[in-house]
Amino acid sequence: MASDNAAIAGGEWHPAGSSRSVEARLVERAGEIAAVPVGGEKPLAGAGLSWVEISGRVGSIPRRVTFPDGSIFETWDNDGIDRYLAARGKGGAGIVHWLEQFRLRLVVIVLLAFVLGGAVYRWGVPALVEVAIATTPPIVPQLMAKGTLEALDQTTFSPTKLPDGRRKEIADGFARIAGQSPRGAGAYSLNFRDGGLIGPNAFALPDGTLVITDQLVTLAGGDTEMVIGVLAHEIGHVELEHSLRQFYRAAGMTGLIMLIAGDVGSAVEDVLVQGGGLLALSYSRSAEAEADRRSVELMAKAGYDPTAIARFFTLLEEKLGDKSDTNILSTHPGTPQRKKEITDYARIISGQSDPDLQ
Numbered sequence: 001m002a003s004d005n006a007a008i009a010g011g012e013w014h015p016a017g018s019s020r021s022v023e024a025r026l027v028e029r030a031g032e033i034a035a036v037p038v039g040g041e042k043p044l045a046g047a048g049l050s051w052v053e054i055s056g057r058v059g060s061i062p063r064r065v066t067f068p069d070g071s072i073f074e075t076w077d078n079d080g081i082d083r084y085l086a087a088r089g090k091g092g093a094g095i096v097h098w099l100e101q102f103r104l105r106l107v108v109i110v111l112l113a114f115v116l117g118g119a120v121y122r123w124g125v126p127a128l129v130e131v132a133i134a135t136t137p138p139i140v141p142q143l144m145a146k147g148t149l150e151a152l153d154q155t156t157f158s159p160t161k162l163p164d165g166r167r168k169e170i171a172d173g174f175a176r177i178a179g180q181s182p183r184g185a186g187a188y189s190l191n192f193r194d195g196g197l198i199g200p201n202a203f204a205l206p207d208g209t210l211v212i213t214d215q216l217v218t219l220a221g222g223d224t225e226m227v228i229g230v231l232a233h234e235i236g237h238v239e240l241e242h243s244l245r246q247f248y249r250a251a252g253m254t255g256l257i258m259l260i261a262g263d264v265g266s267a268v269e270d271v272l273v274q275g276g277g278l279l280a281l282s283y284s285r286s287a288e289a290e291a292d293r294r295s296v297e298l299m300a301k302a303g304y305d306p307t308a309i310a311r312f313f314t315l316l317e318e319k320l321g322d323k324s325d326t327n328i329l330s331t332h333p334g335t336p337q338r339k340k341e342i343t344d345y346a347r348i349i350s351g352q353s354d355p356d357l358q
Contacts, residue, residue, distance in 0.1 A: 016069055029046075034046030035067070142207045149191070169224055188208040200218075202230050225305055296345050296346050306342075
């Protein structure tokens with residue numbers, strides 16, 4: 001227990017309603033807290049602890065002790081005030097002061113940012129994506145696809161060099177499997193392009209626009225059924241709205257980054273938006289697996305070999321050396337894994353038993 005005249009802190013006393021200050025000490029005497037002038041003993045103000053108001057600690061901001069007569073004792077000795085209050089069971093410095101301490105504040109802010117960002121990425125963005133898809137009018141995917149294809153035509157693609165007969169052969173097969181889709185053949189359009197730097201590739205845009213490059217057709221040789229299997233895979237992406245989801249997810253991630261980073265500037269903003277558009281052309285491992293299975297189903301319904309797309313992956317292994325396995329950072333399933341899953345699924349839908357149960 002503190003004794004009478006026990007010093008609490010040094011500071012300045014201000015009379016009520018005046019800016020005048022008197023150098024003083026804050027002491028406890030006779031069970032009261034009092035402001036006493038330096039070099040004197042007569043209290044300038046005093047009262048029981050329950051009658052004075054002591055401001056909370058916020059960083060290094062001076063504490064203020066307000067007496068019932070309106071006079072104020074102000075001190076920079078925050079630790080002295082804390083020790084006095086703690087000795088009388090009046091609690092510590094408070095959450096605001098705790099947050100004001102730089103290192104703790106920095107750690108807390110960083111952790112909160114990560115937790116908030118993770119929660120938004122894990123639950124917020126997917127939920128918003130589903131809402132956006134449900135409320136998207138048909139014109140939006142059409143505009144997205146039109147803009148993307150025009151941009152690729154201006155920067156990467158050039159007109160196809162495939163012979164008319166080869167294109168017709170592929171287009172006829174494409175119409176045959178597109179007719180098996182619930183959306184109907186009219187919901188899809190197939191476009192041939194010289195892929196330039198993109199090379200052998202095929203992709204689908206959100207409105208059902210599909211693009212296949214000359215390089216992919218050339219890589220396939222004369223195996224038209226295999227090319228049709230690849231296109232069936234792309235129809236699967238459209239049916240399951242993978243493209244649209246990726247567009248919205250990319251936009252959501254761009255918005256999330258800008259929300260956390262604040263005003264990143266127009267140049268960075270452009271990079272994020274354009275990068276998001278390119279990201280939308282890639283798919284997650286689960287989306288690729290779903291589209292693979294849809295290819296198997298459509299090919300089987302159209303009377304084609306349901307495992308034709310697996311031959312494409314064999315071709316990638318042989319000619320491009322793509323024998324990558326799936327790992328935690330993969331955006332696509334590994335090629336050997338995809339071939340096995342396609343073959344297994346084809347056996348299941350053909351009425352054979354699940355190979356994993358044998």
